[in-house]
Amino acid sequence: MAEFTEYFHFGTIALTTAINAIGVGLGQGITSKAAIEGMNQQPSAADDIRNTAILGMALIETAAVMGTFISVLLLLQTRNAVDSYYTSLATIGIAFAICCSGFVLGLVSAFPARAACIAVARQPFFSPHITRFMMISLSLLQTPIIFGFIVALFIHGQAATISTMRDALRLIASGMCIGLGSIGPAIGLAIFSAKSCEGIGKNRAAYGHIFSFTLIGQAIIETPIIFSLIVSVSLLFLVPGTGQEDLLDGIALFAAGLCTGIGTLGPGISSGRVAAAAVEQITQRPEAHGVLSRISMFAQGLIETAAIYAVLISFILLFYR
Amino acid sequence: MSGFDIVATDQWLLGPLFGIDHSFLRINKETVIHTWITLAVIAALLFLGRYFLSKKDSLGQFFTLNFISFFVDLINQTLTEFSMNHFIFVTTTFCFVLGCNVISLIPWMEEPTTDLNTTLALGLVSFFYTQWAAIQVYGLWEYIKGYFSPFFIMMPLNVVGKLATVVSISFRLFGNIFGGSIISSIYFQAIQGNFILEILGLATGVNLVITVFFGLFEGFLQAFVFGMLSLTYLSLALQGEGH
Numbered sequence: 035m036a037e038f039t040e041y042f043h044f045g046t047i048a049l050t051t052a053i054n055a056i057g058v059g060l061g062q063g064i065t066s067k068a069a070i071e072g073m074n075q076q077p078s079a080a081d082d083i084r085n086t087a088i089l090g091m092a093l094i095e096t097a098a099v100m101g102t103f104i105s106v107l108l109l110l111q112t113r114n115a116v117d118s119y120y121t122s123l124a125t126i127g128i129a130f131a132i133c134c135s136g137f138v139l140g141l142v143s144a145f146p147a148r149a150a151c152i153a154v155a156r157q158p159f160f161s162p163h164i165t166r167f168m169m170i171s172l173s174l175l176q177t178p179i180i181f182g183f184i185v186a187l188f189i190h191g192q193a194a195t196i197s198t199m200r201d202a203l204r205l206i207a208s209g210m211c212i213g214l215g216s217i218g219p220a221i222g223l224a225i226f227s228a229k230s231c232e233g234i235g236k237n238r239a240a241y242g243h244i245f246s247f248t249l250i251g252q253a254i255i256e257t258p259i260i261f262s263l264i265v266s267v268s269l270l271f272l273v274p275g276t277g278q279e280d281l282l283d284g285i286a287l288f289a290a291g292l293c294t295g296i297g298t299l300g301p302g303i304s305s306g307r308v309a310a311a312a313v314e315q316i317t318q319r320p321e322a323h324g325v326l327s328r329i330s331m332f333a334q335g336l337i338e339t340a341a342i343y344a345v346l347i348s349f350i351l352l353f354y355r
Numbered sequence: 356m357s358g359f360d361i362v363a364t365d366q367w368l369l370g371p372l373f374g375i376d377h378s379f380l381r382i383n384k385e386t387v388i389h390t391w392i393t394l395a396v397i398a399a400l401l402f403l404g405r406y407f408l409s410k411k412d413s414l415g416q417f418f419t420l421n422f423i424s425f426f427v428d429l430i431n432q433t434l435t436e437f438s439m440n441h442f443i444f445v446t447t448t449f450c451f452v453l454g455c456n457v458i459s460l461i462p463w464m465e466e467p468t469t470d471l472n473t474t475l476a477l478g479l480v481s482f483f484y485t486q487w488a489a490i491q492v493y494g495l496w497e498y499i500k501g502y503f504s505p506f507f508i509m510m511p512l513n514v515v516g517k518l519a520t521v522v523s524i525s526f527r528l529f530g531n532i533f534g535g536s537i538i539s540s541i542y543f544q545a546i547q548g549n550f551i552l553e554i555l556g557l558a559t560g561v562n563l564v565i566t567v568f569f570g571l572f573e574g575f576l577q578a579f580v581f582g583m584l585s586l587t588y589l590s591l592a593l594q595g596e597g598h
Contacts, residue, residue, distance in 0.1 A: 173568070174576075177534075184537050246583075253580040257523050260530030324432055331587050339519045 042122040043112065046129040047105045053133040054101030057140030061094045061147075068148035072155030079158035086154050086165045090147030093172040097136040097143075100183045104132050107190065120202040124193040127209025128186045131266075134213035135182040135220065139175070142224035146171055149228040153235025160238045167234060167245060171227040174252050178216030181263045185212045188270050198277065200284035207291025208269040211348075214295030215262025222255045222306020229310040233317035240320035244313060247327050251309040254334045258298035258305075258341045265294040265348045273352055283355065290351035297344025305334045386470040393454045393467060433586050434593065441589060444484055449582035452477065456532055456574030459539075460566070466574075468532045471525075478525030481585040482517075489592040524584055531577050535569035 069087035073080045108125070150168035154161045189205050196202060230248045234241055269291055276283075312330035316323045367382040404422075407415030426446050431437055455468045467473045490498045502513045542565055546552040556562045 177531075180538060181534055184534060184541070187541060249576060250580055250583050250587075253527060253577070253584075254523075257527050260527050263530050263534060264526060328433075328587060328590060331584070332591055335520060335523070336516065338523055339516055342519045342522055 039119055039122040042125055043108070046125040047108050049129050050101045050108075050132045050136075051098075051105045054097045054136035054140060057137035058094055058098040059140075061140045061142070061144035062091045064144035065090050065094065065147040065151065068151040072151045076155040076158060079155055079161065082158055082161035082165075083151055083154050086150050086161065086168065087147065089165060089169060090143075090150060090172060093169070093176065094140060094143040094147065096176045097140040097179050100179050101132055101136050104128065104183070104186055104190075111190075118197055120196055120199060121193045123199075123202040124189060124196060124205035127189045127206040128193075129209070130206070130213035131182040131186040131189065131209035132179075132213070135178040135216040138217045138220045139179050142221055143172060143175055145224045145228035146175065146231050149231035149235070153231050156235045157238055160234070160241075163238075163241060164231065164234055167241075167248075168231055171230065171248060171252065174249075174256075175220070175223050175227060177256055178212075178220050178259050181259060182212050182216060185209060185263070185266045185270070188267075192270060198279045198284075200276070200278075200280050200287070203284035203288045204269055204273060207288040208266045210288075211269065211291035211295040212259075212262050212266045214292075215265075215298045216259050218299035218302030219256055219259045219306075220302070222302040222304070222309075223252055225303075225306045226251055226255060226309045226313065229313045233313050237317045237320065240317050240323075243316055243320050243323040247313060247316060247323065247330075250327070251313070251330070251334075254331065254338070255302065255305045255309060257338055258302045261341055261345045262294050262298055265291065265345060265352075268349075268352055286351050286355050290348040293351065294341075294344050294348045297347075298341050301337050301341040305337045308333045308337065383470060383472065385465060386467050386473060389458065389465055390455070390467045390473065392464065393451075393458045396458070397450055397454045429583075429586065433590050441488070441586075445582050445586050445589075448477070448481065448585055449578055452528065452581050453575060453578035456578055457571055459536065460570055466532050466536060468528055469536050471529050474525040474529040475521075477528070477581070478521045481524065481581075481588070482521045485585070485589050485592045488589060492593055520588055524581065524588075528577055528581055531573060535573045539565050539569050 065087055069083050072083045076083070108128070146168055150164055153164050157164070185208060189209055193205060196205070227248070230244050233244050269287060273287060309330055312326050315326050319326075365384045367384055367387075368376070369380040369382065373380075403415070404419045407413060407419050410416055423446075426442060426449075427437065430442050430445065434441060452468065455466055455473065457466075458464050459466050486498075489501075493501070502510050504513075543562075546556050
C-alpha cells in the first residue's frame with residue numbers, strides 16, 4: 035500500500051495549487067480583458083479603470099494564496115514513513131475542500147470585477163464609490179474559500195491520529211461537504227454582485243438602495259455555505275472517532291456530507307438569480323426598492339427551505355444512524 | 356488545531372441540585388459571563404448617550420441623534436408606518452448583537468455569539484416577537500387561518516417555512532462569527548512564540564487587517580443583517596403575504 039500513500043499525499047499537494055491557479059488565472063484574464071475594453075471605450079478614465087482592475091485582481095488572488103499555503107503546509111509536514119494508508123486517504127478531503135471552492139471562486143470572482151470595470155468606464159466621476167462597492171462585495175465573496183481553508187486545517191490536524199477506514203471516510207466527507215457546498219452559493223453570489231456593480235454603473239442615484247440591498251442579499255445567499263460549514267464541523271468534532279472499523283457507519287457519514295454538499299448547489303444559484311433580478315429592477319426604479327427587496331427576500335427564504343431539507347437529512351444521518 | 360472544542364466543557368450544572376441531569380439544565384459558564392459583561396458595556400454606553408443628549412451642540416449629541424434617526428428612517432422605509440414598539444425591538448436587537456460580535460476586541464473576551472445557544476435564542480426571540488405582533492394586528496383566528504392559506508394542504512409547508520426562518524437567521528449569525536473567530540485564533544496561535552513572525556505581523560499590519568475585518572467589519576455587518584432581516588420578517592408578517 036506504500037505507493038498509494040505517496041500518491042494521495044503528493045497528489046493533494048499538486049492539485050491544491052494547480053487547480054486554484056487555473057481558476058484564478060481564468061478569472062484574472064476576464065478582468066484584464068474587461069479593463070482594456072473599458073479603457074478603449076473611455077480613454078480619459080484609464081487611471082481609474084486600472085486602479086479598479088488591480089484591486090479586483092488582488093482580491094481574486096485570495097484563492098490561489100490559500101491553495102499555495104495549504105500545499106506548502108502539507109509539503110513541510112510530509113511524514114510518509116509514519117503515515118498510515120488512511121491518513122493519506124483523508125488528505126483527499128483537503129483537496130476537495132480547497133480545490134472545489136478555490137477553482138469556482140477564482141473564476142466567478144471575475145464577474146463583479148468585470149462589471150465594475152465597465153461601470154467605471156461608463157461613469158468615471160463615480161469611480162471611488164464603484165471601487166469601494168466592488169471591494170466590499172468581493173471581500174464578502176471570499177467567504178467560501180475562507181471556510182474551506184478552516185476545514186482543511188482541521189482535517190489536516192485530525193488526519194494524523196486516525197487508523198480506520200470509517201474515520202478516513204468521515205474526514206473526506208467533511209471536506210466534500212464544504213467544497214461541493216460552496217460551488218452553488220459562490221456562483222449565486224457572483225451573479226448577484228455583478229448585477230449590483232452593473233446597476234450602480236447604470237443609475238448612480240440608486241447607489242444607497244443597491245448598497246444596503248447587496249449586504250442583505252449576500253448574507254441570505256451565503257446561508258447554504260454556513261449550513262455546509264456546520265455539517266462539516268459536526269462531522270469533524272461532534273461525531274467522535276471510535277477507533278473501531280465499521281465500514282457501514284463510515285458510508286453513512288460520507289452520505290451525510292455528500293447530501294448537504296450537493297443539496298446546496300441549486301438553492302445557491304437560484305437564490306443569487308432571484309436577487310440579481312431584484313437588483314436589476316431597483317436600478318430602474320429606485321423608489322420601489324422597499325417592495326422589491328421584500329419580495330426578493332421572501333422568495334429567497336422559500337428557496338432556502340430546500341437547503342434546510344438537505345441539512346435535516348444530513349443531521350439525521352449524523353446523529354440517528 | 357486538532358484539540359479544538361466546539362462543545363463547551365466548562366459548565367455550571369444545575370441539574371444535580373434537583374436530583375436530575377438534563378442538557379437543558381446545564382449552563383455554559385463562559386458564554387453567560389461574557390454576555391453579562393457585554394450587557395454591562397452596552398448599559399454604560401447607553402448612560403453615556405443619555406448624558407450627551409443633555410449637552411447642547413456637542414459631538415456626542417450629534418452621534419446619538421444620528422444613530423437614533425438612522426433607525427427611525429429604517430423603520431419608516433420598511434414598515435409603512437412608524438411604531439414605537441417595533442423601533443425599540445429592532446434597535447435593541449441590533450445593539451445587543453453588535454455588542455456580542457465586537458466584544459472580542461477587548462482582551463480575554465470571546466464573542467457570546469460563537470455559541471449556537473445564544474444565536475438560537477436570539478432567533479427564537481425574533482420569531483416569537485414577529486408572531487405576537489401578527490396576532491396583535493390580525494387577531495388569533497385570522498392568524499391561524501393564515502396557516503391554512505391558500506389551501507388546507509399547504510399547512511405543513513407553511514409551518515416548515517416559518518421554522519426555517521429561525522434556523523437560517525440564527526445559523527447565519529453563528530456560522531459567520533464562529534468562522535471569523537476561528538480564523539483569527541488560528542492566525543494568532545500560529546504567530547505566537549515566534550518573535551520574527553510577531554514583529555512582521557505588527558509591522559506589516561496583517562494583525563490589524565485580520566482584527567478589523569473579522570472582528571469589527573464582519574461583526575457590524577452581521578448585526579446589521581440580523582436586525583434588517585428581523586425587520587423584514589416583521590413587515591412580511593404584518594402586511595401579509597396574500598392580504
